[in-house]
Amino acid sequence: MATLKRYEDYSPLADFYEKYWDHRELSLFILERLLFPYLSRGSRILDLCCGTGHLAEALAARGFRVAGIDGSPEMLSYARKKIPWADFIAADAREFKMPPEFKAVISTFDSLNHILKVKDLKKVFRNVHGSLEAGGYFLFDLNMEEAYKKQWHKSSHIIKDDRVCIVHGGYDPAKKIGTTKILMFFMEGDWKRADLTLYQKCYAREEVILSLKGAGFRDIGVYRAGDDLNMPGDLAIGRDVFRARK
Numbered sequence: 001m002a003t004l005k006r007y008e009d010y011s012p013l014a015d016f017y018e019k020y021w022d023h024r025e026l027s028l029f030i031l032e033r034l035l036f037p038y039l040s041r042g043s044r045i046l047d048l049c050c051g052t053g054h055l056a057e058a059l060a061a062r063g064f065r066v067a068g069i070d071g072s073p074e075m076l077s078y079a080r081k082k083i084p085w086a087d088f089i090a091a092d093a094r095e096f097k098m099p100p101e102f103k104a105v106i107s108t109f110d111s112l113n114h115i116l117k118v119k120d121l122k123k124v125f126r127n128v129h130g131s132l133e134a135g136g137y138f139l140f141d142l143n144m145e146e147a148y149k150k151q152w153h154k155s156s157h158i159i160k161d162d163r164v165c166i167v168h169g170g171y172d173p174a175k176k177i178g179t180t181k182i183l184m185f186f187m188e189g190d191w192k193r194a195d196l197t198l199y200q201k202c203y204a205r206e207e208v209i210l211s212l213k214g215a216g217f218r219d220i221g222v223y224r225a226g227d228d229l230n231m232p233g234d235l236a237i238g239r240d241v242f243r244a245r246k
Contacts (some may be wrong), residue, residue, distance in 0.1 A: 011094065012184055012194035012243040016076040016165050020057035020158050026235055027055050027108035033229055034221075034243050035139050036105060039064070044102040045098070046131060046139075049111035053079025064163060069096055089197075094123045105131060107140040108153055110147075113178070113200035118207055125215035132246040138217060139243045141225065145202050147238025148178045162187040176202040217244035 039045075041063040047056045050068030052075050059066045060083050067087040076088045083134050089096070093107075093115065104129045115121045128138050143151075152169035164185040171178045178200040185193050205222060212220050221243045223229055226236035 012186070013182065013196055014038060014052060014072060015077060015163070015186070016158065016163070016184065017075065018078045018126050020165070022054045023109045023235070024054040024058045026231070026233075027106075028058060029231055030108065030141060030225070030241055031106065031139070034223065034241060035106070035137060036062075036118045038137060039074065039103055044101060046098065046102045046105045048107040048128065049114075050079055050088070050107055051075050051111075053082045053088070055106075055108060056088075057082045060086065067098075067102075069093065072108065082094075094120045096127050096131075098127075100131060100136075101134050102131050102136060103133060104139065106138075108154065110141060110143045112140055113143050113202070114198065116177070116201045118203070118211060119153040120235075121203070121208070122211045122214060125211055125217070127136050129215045129217060129246055134246060136246045137243060138212075138246070139241065140204060141198060141239050141241045142208065143178070144205065144240050145173075145176075148200075149173070149204050150237055151234065171202075179204060205240060212242070219243075219245040235243075 011130060030177040042065060044065045044067070045059055047059070047068040050056050050070050053068060056066045056068050056079060066083065068079055069091050071090065071091050071092050073090045076090055112121065112124065115124055115128040132138065148171040152171040155168040157167065166183045167180060169178065169180045180198040182196040182198065185191055209220055209222070215236045221239040225239035225241055229241065
């Protein structure tokens with residue numbers, strides 16, 4: 001549990017994430033093409049880095065049995081309200097251990113880019129491999145360098161009567177690190193301020209594939225969200241989807 005302290009700064013972000021950053025349609029677009037055809041109704045799916053449970057809710061509505069893992073207890077509090085009968089576990093993706101009972105493990109919307117070292121990404125992959133049943137699927141997407149070069153210089157904002165959120169990104173091509181600075185003001189009796197900086201690691205496709213193989217995965221496929229899957233919109237730019245089997 002000590003490692004969860006690194007996620008405490010995410011707590012003020014949970015409310016904004018729940019209300020304004022629902023990317024389940026992007027994730028479902030990918031899953032409908034690359035995963036759902038291989039699953040039956042009632043299959044167990046583990047949503048790794050599930051956030052506030054937007055996608056888990058959609059999966060449950062489609063008849064899948066879902067569980068979720070996230071490092072932010074505040075994020076999970078929203079997920080538990082959506083699906084009170086599902087298992088949502090506060091854990092670090094680098095350290096979780098689950099029995100091999102899932103037909104699929106998913107991690108969507110570039111969640112694994114937040115793992116900043118390849119040695120830690122390998123730990124995540126080994127943990128996922130251990131939680132899958134034989135023949136199970138692991139599907140996740142990552143931002144590749146095209147995304148950071150074309151998208152990360154942009155800014156955005158949310159302005160409401162009781163909250164303001166300003167987001168600005170940057171990318172260091174030498175260190176292969178994307179930075180997202182978030183400034184939030186929210187009303188809790190009076191106005192309060194919270195500052196948060198998120199970091200993402202830009203991995204090369206080849207090192208991701210090698211890390212998957214090292215963790216024991218096979219049948220590894222890589223798909224460009226735009227060119228291969230015809231995903232519309234800016235979120236497809238520089239997004240690769242990886243699918244592998246145990």
